[in-house]
Amino acid sequence: MATLRKHVNDYNALADDANWNRFKSLPWNDLRRDLLTEGQKQAVIFVTHVEDYTPGYCAEYQALFPVNADSPSEAMHNRELFHFVSRWGLEEDRHAQALALYQVHSGIEEDWDRLSAQLILESQKEFVVGYKGLLQVCTYAFLQEKATQLYYQSLARNVAEPVLIKLLHFLTKDESRHFVFFSDIIKSYLETFGVECLPLIEEVATHYRMPLHNTMNDYRRRAIRMAREAPGYDRALPIRILFQFLERMGEERAEWREEILSSISRMKTHLKM
Secondary structure (H helix, E strand, O other), X not given: OHHHHHHHHHHHHHHHOOOOOOOOOOOHHHOOXXXXXXXXXXXXXXXXXHHHOHHHHXXXXXXXXXXXXXXXXXXXHHHHHHHHHHXXXXXXXXXXXXXXXXXXXHOOOOOHHHHHHHHHHHHOOOOOOOOOOHHHHHHHHHHHHHHHHHXXXXXXXXXXXXXXXXXXXXXXXXXXXXXXXXXXXHHHHHHHHHHHHHHHHHHHHHOOOOOOOOOOOOHHHHHHXXXXXXXXXXXOHHHHHHHXXXXXXXXXXXXXXXXXXXXXXXXXXXXXX
């Protein structure tokens, strides 16, 4: 409990000083519609859908870690976690609304009601992370947040429209902060339970898929097109970053090194890397 509280408090201490305003922080009057390509417009539409699924993500956390759990100790743990989940959800929802605002201001979809109708078709669908324990949920989020951060960085490097570049920089900073939180949770699990954690991490890494891959209409084609708009984006990089993370843990704890390297080898074999 004390370890979780520290991670949550450290995160929120940073988050409270890292605010940006989705309505005021972006210079909407400087937006250059003529600098947007059709592919970039489609990329914005795609990531808006992914971010707009925030209510589903938060509902899954609430179902997995209920604050009204029968056990008082479990309820206390989940209430502590909720201090993070509520803040994380607020930031992800800000991403969704900021991207929707960008669609309206840039002319991608100028009609708010029509845009809302398009978004709700996807966000009504059920999201199931597929894991129940906090370690595996955080391993999934580790990969998801890093993938999103890297994509926004790559897209920003290939965009000429100045307001979109600034928005993507805001999103990148938030996703990076989220990633650090989930990294810290995984590290604490390893420090507490040692290499017993490795099979649980392996299970997530070898079966990882981005959210909405099995619910969004025409996901595969849209994901391929999205990646083409961000040359330099490597969808395998989040997994390699996980390997690097585990290798550093092995360097810190020499007695774990052999088992960690074996775990990484098994994951590479499974993923054909």
